[in-house]
Amino acid sequence: MSTLVCPPPHFTPVPLDKSYRLMNHGPTVLISAQHAGVSNVMAAAWACVLDYGQATKVTVVLDKSTATRALVEASGRFALQLPCVAQASLTVAVGTHSAKDIPDKWSRFGAQWFTAPGDTLPLVSGCVAWLVCKLIPEPHNQQTYDLFIGQVEAAWADERVFSQGRWHFDGAPQELRTIHHVAGGQFIVAGASVQG
Amino acid sequence: MSTLVCPPPHFTPVPLDKSYRLMNHGPTVLISAQHAGVSNVMAAAWACVLDYGQATKVTVVLDKSTATRALVEASGRFALQLPCVAQASLTVAVGTHSAKDIPDKWSRFGAQWFTAPGDTLPLVSGCVAWLVCKLIPEPHNQQTYDLFIGQVEAAWADERVFSQGRWHFDGAPQELRTIHHVAGGQFIVAGASVQG
Numbered sequence: 311m312s313t314l315v316c317p318p319p320h321f322t323p324v325p326l327d328k329s330y331r332l333m334n335h336g337p338t339v340l341i342s343a344q345h346a347g348v349s350n351v352m353a354a355a356w357a358c359v360l361d362y363g364q365a366t367k368v369t370v371v372l373d374k375s376t377a378t379r380a381l382v383e384a385s386g387r388f389a390l391q392l393p394c395v396a397q398a399s400l401t402v403a404v405g406t407h408s409a410k411d412i413p414d415k416w417s418r419f420g421a422q423w424f425t426a427p428g429d430t431l432p433l434v435s436g437c438v439a440w441l442v443c444k445l446i447p448e449p450h451n452q453q454t455y456d457l458f459i460g461q462v463e464a465a466w467a468d469e470r471v472f473s474q475g476r477w478h479f480d481g482a483p484q485e486l487r488t489i490h491h492v493a494g495g496q497f498i499v500a501g502a503s504v505q506g
Numbered sequence: 507m508s509t510l511v512c513p514p515p516h517f518t519p520v521p522l523d524k525s526y527r528l529m530n531h532g533p534t535v536l537i538s539a540q541h542a543g544v545s546n547v548m549a550a551a552w553a554c555v556l557d558y559g560q561a562t563k564v565t566v567v568l569d570k571s572t573a574t575r576a577l578v579e580a581s582g583r584f585a586l587q588l589p590c591v592a593q594a595s596l597t598v599a600v601g602t603h604s605a606k607d608i609p610d611k612w613s614r615f616g617a618q619w620f621t622a623p624g625d626t627l628p629l630v631s632g633c634v635a636w637l638v639c640k641l642i643p644e645p646h647n648q649q650t651y652d653l654f655i656g657q658v659e660a661a662w663a664d665e666r667v668f669s670q671g672r673w674h675f676d677g678a679p680q681e682l683r684t685i686h687h688v689a690g691g692q693f694i695v696a697g698a699s700v701q702g
Contacts, residue, residue: 336532399701501697
């Protein structure tokens with residue numbers, strides 16, 4: 311287990327009805343979960359918004375081989391968080407190696423975690439957004455498609471890049487931009503903003 | 507109905523086992539479908555990969571209010587295609603207005619379509635990737651979550667930006683980059699490539 315650290319200074323609540331906008335642009339995510347004192351984190355490129363407003367939901371694909379999936383199924387909760395350019399190597403590392411092979415996965419790859427007030431769910435330090443979700447059990451989807459649905463309970467973002475319900479990457483440090491996996495550790499970085 | 511045009515010159519097949527990489531980085535998509543001589547197109551930010559390899563599948567959320575959804579349900583097929591920067595306004599237009607209100611939606615907004623050899627499904631001209639999908643009927647998901655699952659049957663990309671199973675935006679014209687919707691017509695453009 312890595313060191314438990316304090317919430318980062320720019321950790322700022324995002325209203326539930328704006329939280330879908332954290333995920334709308336298709337970022338790669340880190341998924342963390344905890345059960346019976348064991349916590350884990352993995353990476354996933356296949357996460358997506360499913361609904362918005364007060365009913366904001368997300369989907370995420372969790373392979374049966376992952377240790378994190380078992381924690382999600384046992385605890386009924388998980389967090390999605392958005393790694394940034396500064397965490398590209400960490401994202402590849404936690405997405406490639408399983409806690410089944412490396413029990414000290416968090417500390418081995420230098421991941422630090424913190425908790426939101428009143429919660430014990432591990433949130434990954436250094437990310438630029440966090441969504442805490444309650445699992446909506448759908449056994450057929452989970453078994454047939456490895457597809458999990460989560461109801462978003464609370465969300466936060468790094469206020470340097472997300473504020474007033476929008477991403478504002480253009481004026482922020484390059485290393486805080488979200489990353490979007492293509493294949494083999496290659497990511498496309500969130501670029502300029504355009505109005506359609 | 508808009509003019510039926512020829513396939514664009516850079517329209518190049520993508521092997522099925524590489525087709526998930528077209529969607530991996532979370533682009534906004536246009537969805538087209540056709541039934542009984544009626545075709546339509548809409549935009550969706552909530553589309554995602556569900557599986558890869560020969561079993562490549564995608565999910566997409568289609569609201570009950572959309573005319574395109576009815577065509578997907580009736581025909582059991584749809585195409586996902588990736589609009590680029592040059593099509594940001596078109597994407598907002600077809601994502602905002604329904605064919606229920608504007609029956610000549612295609613031509614009203616200047617969308618042109620073409621068909622792949624041996625198929626009649628309308629594909630939107632000017633996009634940078636296309637995935638033709640067969641609907642996997644999942645009535646509970648469709649009714650409860652507006653969630654549709656498609657099995658990818660064939661895929662193509664604009665070879666100027668996708669080749670050898672990877673996106674190569676850095677050396678290509680800016681207007682060919684994919685767009686990723688945030689909210690209210692604001693898109694984040696696919697940016698630089700980084701290796702994690």
